[in-house]
Amino acid sequence: MGTIKKFKNYFSNIPMLGWLLGVFTAVLIEYYWGYDYISYYLGLPKIPALFGALFMLKDPYMIPGVMGYNLIVYIIPILLIAKITTFFTNPTAFILEKMPLWLSVIIHLICFYGILHLWAGINDYRALVVKLTMISIILTISINVINGYQGEFSCSHPGFMAIGAYISSVLTLLFFVDDKIFGAALLPSYLGPWIFPLTLIAGGFAASFGSLIVAIPSFRTRGDYLAIISLAFMFIIKSAIENIQFIGGARGMGGQPDYATLPVIFIWTMLCIWIIHNFVTSIMGKALNAVRDDEAASESMTVKTRKTKMTAFMFGAFWAGIAGGLFAHVLSYINPGTFSLTRLAEILAMVYFGGLNSIVGSIVGAVSISVLGEALRPLELYKWIIIPLILIFVMIFRPYGLISFKEINAKRLLRSKNKKEEGV
Amino acid sequence: MSALLNVNNMTHYFGGLRAVYNYNLNIKPQQITGLIGPNGAGKTTIFNLITGVYTPTEGSITLQDQNIKGLETNEIAAKGLGRTFQNLALWRHMNVLDHIKMAHYSQLSYGLMGAFFNTRKCREQETKIEEKSYRLLELFDIKQHSDQLVTNLPYGAQRRVEMARAMATNPKILFLDEPTAGMTPDELVQMIKIIRQVHQDFKVAIFLIEHRMKFVMELCQYIQTLVFGELIAEGPPEKIQNNPEVIEAYLGKEDLT
Numbered sequence: 001m002g003t004i005k006k007f008k009n010y011f012s013n014i015p016m017l018g019w020l021l022g023v024f025t026a027v028l029i030e031y032y033w034g035y036d037y038i039s040y041y042l043g044l045p046k047i048p049a050l051f052g053a054l055f056m057l058k059d060p061y062m063i064p065g066v067m068g069y070n071l072i073v074y075i076i077p078i079l080l081i082a083k084i085t086t087f088f089t090n091p092t093a094f095i096l097e098k099m100p101l102w103l104s105v106i107i108h109l110i111c112f113y114g115i116l117h118l119w120a121g122i123n124d125y126r127a128l129v130v131k132l133t134m135i136s137i138i139l140t141i142s143i144n145v146i147n148g149y150q151g152e153f154s155c156s157h158p159g160f161m162a163i164g165a166y167i168s169s170v171l172t173l174l175f176f177v178d179d180k181i182f183g184a185a186l187l188p189s190y191l192g193p194w195i196f197p198l199t200l201i202a203g204g205f206a207a208s209f210g211s212l213i214v215a216i217p218s219f220r221t222r223g224d225y226l227a228i229i230s231l232a233f234m235f236i237i238k239s240a241i242e243n244i245q246f247i248g249g250a251r252g253m254g255g256q257p258d259y260a261t262l263p264v265i266f267i268w269t270m271l272c273i274w275i276i277h278n279f280v281t282s283i284m285g286k287a288l289n290a291v292r293d294d295e296a297a298s299e300s301m302t303v304k305t306r307k308t309k310m311t312a313f314m315f316g317a318f319w320a321g322i323a324g325g326l327f328a329h330v331l332s333y334i335n336p337g338t339f340s341l342t343r344l345a346e347i348l349a350m351v352y353f354g355g356l357n358s359i360v361g362s363i364v365g366a367v368s369i370s371v372l373g374e375a376l377r378p379l380e381l382y383k384w385i386i387i388p389l390i391l392i393f394v395m396i397f398r399p400y401g402l403i404s405f406k407e408i409n410a411k412r413l414l415r416s417k418n419k420k421e422e423g424v
Numbered sequence: 425m426s427a428l429l430n431v432n433n434m435t436h437y438f439g440g441l442r443a444v445y446n447y448n449l450n451i452k453p454q455q456i457t458g459l460i461g462p463n464g465a466g467k468t469t470i471f472n473l474i475t476g477v478y479t480p481t482e483g484s485i486t487l488q489d490q491n492i493k494g495l496e497t498n499e500i501a502a503k504g505l506g507r508t509f510q511n512l513a514l515w516r517h518m519n520v521l522d523h524i525k526m527a528h529y530s531q532l533s534y535g536l537m538g539a540f541f542n543t544r545k546c547r548e549q550e551t552k553i554e555e556k557s558y559r560l561l562e563l564f565d566i567k568q569h570s571d572q573l574v575t576n577l578p579y580g581a582q583r584r585v586e587m588a589r590a591m592a593t594n595p596k597i598l599f600l601d602e603p604t605a606g607m608t609p610d611e612l613v614q615m616i617k618i619i620r621q622v623h624q625d626f627k628v629a630i631f632l633i634e635h636r637m638k639f640v641m642e643l644c645q646y647i648q649t650l651v652f653g654e655l656i657a658e659g660p661p662e663k664i665q666n667n668p669e670v671i672e673a674y675l676g677k678e679d680l681t
Contacts, residue, residue: 279539289522294513302498
């Protein structure tokens, strides 16, 4: 315990900027020397995609090589560079602190995106994992609005996602692709990436309209009964899509253009985090918590509980629809089976693992469950034993999830960590 | 002076059970009215009927000559009926400051889009409300707890949070449902002081349910006695105190044989 604390203390004066710089160096090292030198001499067949978990699980003899790789490429450079550069990252962070918060946040995000782009660009598999992880973040935060902040137990998220995915796919196929179903493209394809956000938003609105079917019963019932209604909603959507031959039925629908690139998804994810954060920290958004904790008291304190419940559902569903649209355009193929119980289990696992009533928690949950899910893929069946076991342990020790009831404090996250300046 | 709140011949049935029968109430501005009666007499039901939790089967309710019968609870609350609950109804995952801020809900006008995009209007309103909330907290002597979860506060402080929250809705009449339930004698004295202070500072009328006679007699200017959903006596405290019917309802009939 003592050494860990010392270790933590030693690195506590590094601002976010310093960590970013450290990670940047690590990514550069991997980019230039990763394949030619480091992985070659360590006896690895190629650059480990997700920190070598796949290699280690396939062939235990590679464990030392993978460990060495992680140490050389990630751990040592990150810690070293982050610590060494504090002499100028701290003053820089201090200057950024003086600027308006939004500017400082945007600068940090641009740096972060650059690093992510470089890291994900090293192989296609990694890029796909990053994209799907960000979509999971949107899904998890949006379900947290309903299940965490509003305190209902809604199981209809895959349904909302399916509505968004199908609506936006139909729109892009109709307008920008020469397709078997919809005929020739109605608009020139160069407009596609620009109109794409509108199709996503259309999908989002369609999903939030659909969510009314779950929202209206929620005026009268809650808890288990609403969970059953929402589960039924999910199955209705799934079987409805299976029976509409026009959009491919159970065979699914393919050929969506590749508009959901990494920057597009990144921007949508950040937008989602920003808007939901604004909402849940405003009084209007905190009304969700009030309704969850005591509905009668909220009514007496002038809170419009019906409007609040409807807002929670429609807002959550809107973002689920957006996530669905992005998902469809990442994979270029969707079928109704994608939006079923497995997906629901995944989303619920993410939100309850990460933590209710917290955006940071949702991000942590989404990232850890999706990365874990990918990293443990070689274990096949055992993967579905290990992940639930982890969940059970989290539920025992932290019933509300890893990080619950906490909000992001951007200012504290990004501030300069120079203790001398603080002391003065 | 014209009446602030007027309840006329209100009757309510729960299925076949007659909970309240022919109830009349007339509250003048700044008047403190008490409602007493044995357990199960229907006192809280009357509160719930007036504040809109239930809609009465018969009768009319008007606030400043405007009908409020049949409106939703939040609309009635926004028109000026603040209330506290018999068993504290606080939001257990929220801190004290958020409680007071939340009660300003009906005064928000920035709309959903304002909340989503954190517009200037939204920020300005929220800062204004925050300042107002701090002033209220100070008045109720709970400012030092402002960032604590309500569940961590002592009982008396929780009661004060509930009062402060009710006052934040800008009520014209404050409904207090057993404000001293479960309090020690010390806390009781403090509560009387707080209610007096609220009455003076905010110029509100108060309508309260209470069991402790000492409390009611000291505070109220007008008292109603309810037994099995019917009023058996009403009038100023001295008159009620000596009314044989009231004594009978509370203590039982004297056996003369």
